[in-house]
Amino acid sequence: MFLPFFYELRRRGVKVGAQEALALAGALRAGLHDSGLDGFYHVARALLVHSETQLDTFDQAFLAHFKGVETAGLELTQELLSWLEEARERRDLSPEELALLEQLDPEEIRRMLEERLREQKERHDGGNRWVGTGGTSPFGNGGFAREGIRVGGKGGRQGMALMQAGARRYAGYRDDLVLDTRQMAVALRKLRAFARDGSPDELDVDESIAATARNAGELEVVTRPPRRPNTRVVLAMDVGGSMDPYAAVMSRLFSAASHATHFKELRIFYFHNCVYGKLYATPQLTGGMTVPELTAQVGRHHKLVMVGDASMAPYELSIRTDAEGHYKADGLEGLTWLMQLAQHFERNVWLNPEPMGTWRTGTISVIARVFPMFPLTVEGLGEAVTHLTRGRTVKGVAARR
């Protein structure tokens, strides 16, 4: 019963592992689920899910897996429990074993379990249609009937959990959907880093003591600059016509970024489809500065975040302009300007609101070879931020996804 439910969760992206399984087994053993499916729903949710973004997936998996059970009134098997019980009796799992289990893929675990349970077939009571998928599983109803999940045990309240799971109340918290401002702010906050900078007006206690000691006990006060945010970001957003449908998400990104107090410096620029020598200060494409000016002013440690759909007519990537954005036969191609940016900034990403399925063709695929590209979703932004804080792209050779 449980293992297939675990696979269902894992298949849907909730990475439950041995640690979660052990916790669940412990809670069931203590009877916290009150032998009911409703109780099981709440206990399992508290122990298997670690973030509200997974609640909807959990509900869906629960629904898919336990639907129909409420009318069955069966004692459900607990093969997982019994297996884990044995694992526990073998003096618990070592951290290494736990880690290993964590990494095993569901199929592998299933195979192991099937083997293990075949060995103890005598305990198998057979015929339980809720065991395994498609009724083929040999998993037995081993010895834990006392604590088995009894459905419909408590008068009148059957199926509450299923109703609750079916309400999809947590769909709005999924993190694979497009972002809202708060989620963006949360994601951007991960970019923050600190450094000691500015005038030394904070007492450095440790140094003061050391200095005082060196000074034969004569008090010597040492000060240092306070810890300040040290992340500098250049954000460039595409305001081309094809970006119109994404205006709302762009403005949310803008507001999240501009309200972020944890950046030492944030410069916001605009461009239309592709960069032609110049990045503009306003969405109306006025003001701003040229790429050579920007790269001269701004160090390579600034983090460059490009946002756009990277979708345009192919020739638009090869339009040649000078740094002011005027057509020039001996100017640089749009793509070259982009590459200059990618080369200057050691850490750069391109966020794309278009679904990832469309990235393999057209101008998107070309630009994705210049900038590491991430979808403009909670997940994508999170990955982009991780990339910006960790990944150092080899100059000129963009990381590929």
Added chain:
Amino acid sequence: MTPVPTPVRFKGTDSYLTNEGLQAAVNCALTLQRPLLVKGEPGTGKTLLAEAIAQSLGHRLLTWHVKSTTRAQDGLYVYDTVQRLYDSRFGDGDVRDIRRYIRQGPLGEAFSAPERVVLLIDEVDKADLEFPNDLLHELDRMRFRVTETGDEVVAKHRPVVVITSNNEKELPDAFLRRCVFHFIDFPDADLMRRIVAVHHPGLDGTLAEQALKVFYELRNFTRLRKRPSTSELIDWIAVLKSQGVTDVKLDESLPFLGALLKKEQDLVSVAEAFGRGRRPRA
């Protein structure tokens, strides 16, 4: 890893109302002796939960308010070197006794308490990203060493740890895996009715219903920057009561809206939408 069956099950208190999901999470945390991580919109009773758990178990509550500058070390102990330096120059105390300058943090206090306590680590997401990871070690082992004195502080009783987060930052995976998780849903009208009743016993039924109706109407009004929460509703009703207001509806005459909406701009939006442009009395 052996679960200790908890004789007492948490079911909320007279003044703290819960549902099955929250109770299950609390009881899992108690039984498995894992920290309980609660998230949820502001005002959904995250902070109050720890108090309710302490009250219902008859334990003392220790609170650690986390700020952006808080380090994990602060929870264990701080060595007040400045005081010691000061005393060495001007004081009369025995500066050789370093223990006089070691002050326990909330975690240290919880460990050395003679009885089991409830430790609330409030708003864990305020601190640096690494903060939760730094805590893991001590929370797992329930002991730490004071390097200055060599003393080992070992928990006599594993405290019940409740951690709240407002989701300003994501928490590290390793940390999440060790916690029992619960996301407090925003109360539905039914639960809210009971919460209101707890805070305002004997409140006139009609006023209560009208206030709830206005409250949910406002929450569903998408142009708000900050939606009113439970605590604002409770405050608002308190004001209505004290001013002898007997009925409310969502129009230009809506009284004391300022108690519900805290942002100037939201007051303006509501005035535009419901008050034909006229500003409600705030």
